[in-house]
Amino acid sequence: MNITRDFIYNIIFIAIISIYGIEVCPHVSKLGLTLTGLSFLLVVLPLFIARILISKRNNNNYRQFIIDFSYFAIVGTFVGLFNYIYRDYPIESALKIIVGALSLGTLNAIIYSLEAPFLKTINRFSFTSRISLFLSLILILIGGVWILLVKQNLNLFDEVQNGSMIDLVTSITIETLFVITILISYLFRIIYLYKKNLQAGIKGQIASLKEVRRDNLNVTISRFSNDEFSIIGDEVNDMISRLKYGQKIKDGFEKVTGKNVGTNLIERISERDFSSEQKEMTVLFTDIKGFTTLCENSEPKQFVIDLNQHFELMVSIIRELDGNVNKFIGDAILVYFEGNNSCTRATVAAHKMIEKSNFNIGVGISHGELMAGLIGCEERLEYSIIGSVVNKAARLESATRTLDSDLVICDSTAMKLMAKEFKTFENTKIRLKGFEENETVYFKSL
Numbered sequence: 160m161n162i163t164r165d166f167i168y169n170i171i172f173i174a175i176i177s178i179y180g181i182e183v184c185p186h187v188s189k190l191g192l193t194l195t196g197l198s199f200l201l202v203v204l205p206l207f208i209a210r211i212l213i214s215k216r217n218n219n220n221y222r223q224f225i226i227d228f229s230y231f232a233i234v235g236t237f238v239g240l241f242n243y244i245y246r247d248y249p250i251e252s253a254l255k256i257i258v259g260a261l262s263l264g265t266l267n268a269i270i271y272s273l274e275a276p277f278l279k280t281i282n283r284f285s286f287t288s289r290i291s292l293f294l295s296l297i298l299i300l301i302g303g304v305w306i307l308l309v310k311q312n313l314n315l316f317d318e319v320q321n322g323s324m325i326d327l328v329t330s331i332t333i334e335t336l337f338v339i340t341i342l343i344s345y346l347f348r349i350i351y352l353y354k355k356n357l358q359a360g361i362k363g364q365i366a367s368l369k370e371v372r373r374d375n376l377n378v379t380i381s382r383f384s385n386d387e388f389s390i391i392g393d394e395v396n397d398m399i400s401r402l403k404y405g406q407k408i409k410d411g412f413e414k415v416t417g418k419n420v421g422t423n424l425i426e427r428i429s430e431r432d433f434s435s436e437q438k439e440m441t442v443l444f445t446d447i448k449g450f451t452t453l454c455e456n457s458e459p460k461q462f463v464i465d466l467n468q469h470f471e472l473m474v475s476i477i478r479e480l481d482g483n484v485n486k487f488i489g490d491a492i493l494v495y496f497e498g499n500n501s502c503t504r505a506t507v508a509a510h511k512m513i514e515k516s517n518f519n520i521g522v523g524i525s526h527g528e529l530m531a532g533l534i535g536c537e538e539r540l541e542y543s544i545i546g547s548v549v550n551k552a553a554r555l556e557s558a559t560r561t562l563d564s565d566l567v568i569c570d571s572t573a574m575k576l577m578a579k580e581f582k583t584f585e586n587t588k589i590r591l592k593g594f595e596e597n598e599t600v601y602f603k604s605l
Contacts, residue, residue, distance in 0.1 A: 162211070168270070169207060172231065172263055173199045175341055179259050198241075202234050223275065227268035235260015266345040273352035364392060371395075376403045440544065441501040441526045441572065443482070443494040443509060444552035445473065447518045448560065450490045466490065469518055476511045480504040485544055493552075495531075495544055502526050502575035506568065513565045513605045521565060523555025526572040547594075554591040555600060562587070564602040573601045 177196040210230045217223050239256035363381055370378045376399055380392040447453070447469070454462065470492070474484055477494055481504060485493045496505045502524070509522040529546030555567040573581055584601035591598050 164274070165211075165271075166207075168267055169203055172234075172267065173203060175263060176235070176256065176259050179255075179337070179341075199234065199238055202237050206230055206234060224268050224272050227271045228264050231264025231267055232261050235264065262342070263345070266342070266349065269349050270345070270352060273349065273356060364395070368395065371399060371402070376406060436530070436532055437528055438497070438531045438544075439526075439528050440531070440548065441496040441505040441524060441575075442529070442544065442548050442552040443477075443496070443505045443522060443524050444491065444549075444556045445494070445509070445512060445520050445522045446491040446556050447520050449519065453518075465517055469516055472515055472517075473512050476508055476515065479511075480508045482508055485542070491553075491556075493544075493549070502572050503580065505572075506566075506576060506580060509566050510605065521556045521559030522567075523552045523558065524566070524568040524572050525549075525551040525555060526569065526575060527551075550593055551591065551598075554593060558589060558591065558600060559602070561589070562600075562602045563604070565605045567600050567602040570599045570601070 173196055177192055177199060207230075210226060213226055214223060217226065235257045239253035239260070360381075367378045367380045378399065380395045380399075382389045382392050457465075470487070473492055477484055477492075480496070481498070482494050482496045485495055487493075494505075494508075496502075496508075505524050509524060513520060513522060525548050527546075527548040529544050529548045531544045532542070533540045534543040534545070535541050551569055555569060558567045559565060568584070573584065573586075581601075584603050586599060586601045588597045588599050590596075591600075
């Protein structure tokens with residue numbers, strides 16, 4: 160709470176309670192407005208300083224509400240009892256001052272809590288319970304004040320011999336309107352502050368949810384209250400955390416399976432569908448030539464660094480041409496391409512890989528239909544491509560050594576290439592290991 164604003168609220172409190180006391184308590188009116196106001200001010204000043212010092216050490220909203228309410232209650236009680244004991248005022252007059260101070264103290268404490276910075280707590284207070292309690296409190300305050308007003312005026316009516324019922328009704332009406340006007344003014348301030356806090360909080364939550372809808376999961380729904388809205392915010396934050404975890408799983412799965420199939424496979428796994436499907440693909444298999452010799456003759460630490468750099472470069476080229484790494488097999492990489500121009504994209508990728516690798520590598524490419532899907536058991540699954548097309552790609556890569564070339568492709572792959580690409584290859588017939596008949600292959604050195 161701003162000290163200047165706090166001081167203004169206290170001045171308003173003193174003014175209202177002084178006018179209230181003079182208007183509705185004949186015994187108080189004998190002192191006059193100035194003297195009555197000064198009597199309240201003398202009590203308020205030391206308590207005001209004490210409350211500020213206590214509040215600085217407090218970091219709990221509920222405790223602060225009790226401190227603020229107690230402050231105004233003590234002011235009213237002290238002044239009311241002082242007048243009752245030392246000035247022989249009727250108990251009704253003292254009670255009017257005390258009840259008035261309690262009423263304004265409750266409303267001021269609510270205003271202070273709404274204007275103070277929000278403090279998150281583990282305790283929650285239901286919105287409906289809060290409104291119900293607030294309305295009940297207001298009705299009790301209005302009812303209590305009105306009963307005291309009526310009782311005081313009836314006592315006065317009995318004491319005045321020439322009084323009339325019209326004068327009594329007029330007096331009660333004016334006093335009641337005065338009290339209700341003050342209460343309504345405070346209520347409007349409370350409603351305005353609560354609406355302002357509610358609008359700002361909901362606006363922040365909506366902005367965060369819009370970011371989540373844009374797939375930005377690096378947001379947190381900030382809590383602005385300790386009621387049902389805080390439960391909504393906490394549940395949404397938990398949902399975002401789960402989405403983040405799910406996104407990590409999805410990203411990791413796509414790194415293993417490839418971006419084109421990752422989401423579909425996650426759905427199939429959740430449905431316990433472990434079947435495979437037949438697909439037309441272009442398969443690329445690449446391996447480092449003389450890998451065993453390199454391992455023996457290289458310094459281990461540096462060799463691992465060079466190998467990782469090789470894989471990093473190869474994968475970036477594959478992704479650039481919309482290919483998918485199916486698996487790493489030692490120093491070898493098994494890659495597949497789907498969709499239009501898959502043979503062309505695989506060939507272009509092979510050229511770039513051979514030219515940019517820091518090792519001497521061989522590449523084999525084959526095209527055809529194969530089985531793709533989840534292989535394994537429920538506890539351990541792997542997305543894999545299997546079939547003669549995959550085996551042939553591996554055998555074609557091995558043929559780069561016998562043909563003294565860098566790239567070897569099969570006949571079905573060559574037929575899918577454009578004429579200008581096809582012309583750069585030489586062809587021959589060879590026997591691939593595991594295949595019964597001689598195969599026409601196309602090869603080239605870069």
